[in-house]
Amino acid sequence: MSGSDDRALIDRFLEMLRAEAGAAGNTIAAYGTDLRLASEVLGGALSTAGATELERLAGQWQTLASSTVARKSAALRRFFAFLADEGFRPDDPGVALPRPGAARPLPKVLSTADVERLFGAISERLAREPGDPLDLRLAALVELLYGSGLRATELVSLPRNAVAPDRPFLILKGKGGRERLVPISDRARAAVAAWRAQVPAASPWLxxxxxxxxxxxxxxQLIRALAGLAGIPPDRVSPHVLRHAFATHLLEGGADLRALQAMLGHADIATTEIYTHVDSRRLVELVNARHPLGEALADARVDAKPDPA
Incomplete structure (x- = not known):
């Protein structure tokens, strides 16, 4: 990539931060400065930097205060996570950056009850008389975000006929021409069909x-407004959070991690493992219930009980 590619990707990343709640203006400005300086140091090749380049970059921070290093590292790690999740690169080299005194925060998670509240708010809007076509659009957007785990960029740029009424999947082409199959639920197809009837036939976009x-x-903005209607703090909900909910809830339901990796479009399984955080208690229960040794251990415990006197 060239320096202009760096600038374009940094601008897209900062746009995402502006849209996502919780990113204050000062934070966005500081992140922008940190990323542009890092790009300059690396000759305009920040977007394609590997572990070696990042370690060399971090070596120049040794005289800085730990709080400054923490901010610079956070800016770059978040930038690389964005690039990996959006398909602009197949890996996330952020692990090579220092983490001075700060643990990685867990991603925001919505419970199934939260998701039900979101869909409840949509149902209320759809039941209004007279109907508003934009409510049909909102329903289609949320069904695809939560039901298929689409990235925000993938969702808004879907062609008008991407979702076929007789096909339970769509084919997305990502960075580097990589294609992936994305499942589309009956609910999502129905929601898309209802909305598409409102879209001009000449429109190339859904x-x-x-x-x-x-x-x-x-x-x-639409997703945050919906969260407010559902009684959920808007800063807890975003398109990315709904994508995360799709992955987390599928994994909690017993989905295979490799299948999930394919559906999410992650080149590296490690990205899926981090992205689909599941609490350790549920994993322990899953091992005890599903692992072949679980039944054997249970039988052994029964056999070890003393006979009643």
Missing amino acids: FPSGKGHLSRVRLY
Whole structure:
């Protein structure tokens, strides 16, 4: 990639931060400065930097205060996680960056009850008289985010006929021409069909807006507004959080990690393992219930009990 590629990707990352709640203006400005300086040091090749380049970059931070190093590391790690999740690179080299006195925060998680509240708010809007076509759009957007785990960029840029009424999946082409199959539930197909009936036949986009398609920023705004209607703090909900909920809830339901990796479009299984955080108690229960040794150990405990006198 060239320096101009770095600039374009940094701008896209900062746009995502602006749209995502919790990113204060000062934080965005500091992150932007840190990323542009890092890109300059690496000759405009920050986006493609590997562990060696990042270790060399971090070596120049040795005289800085630990709080400054922590901020710079956080900016770069979040940038690389964004690139990996959006398919702009197949790996996340952020592990090579220092982590001075700070543990990695767990991703925001929505419970199934939270998701039910979101869909409940959508149902209330759809039941209004007279109906509003934009409520049909909102229903299609949320069904695809939570039901298929699409990335925000993938969702807003879907072609008008990407979701076929007789096909329970769609094929997405990501960075580098990599294709993946994404499952589409009956509910999502029905929601998309209802919305598509409102989209002009000449539109190349499923979610048109102005001369193009719906923007990522507008998508974030719509999802946060829906959270408020559902009685959920808006800063807890975003398109990425719904994608995470898709992955987490599937994994909790027993989905195979490799299948999940394919559905999410992660080149590296390690990205899926981090992204689909599941509490350790449930994993222990899963091992005890499903592992072949679990039944044998249970039988052994029964056999070891003394006979009643």
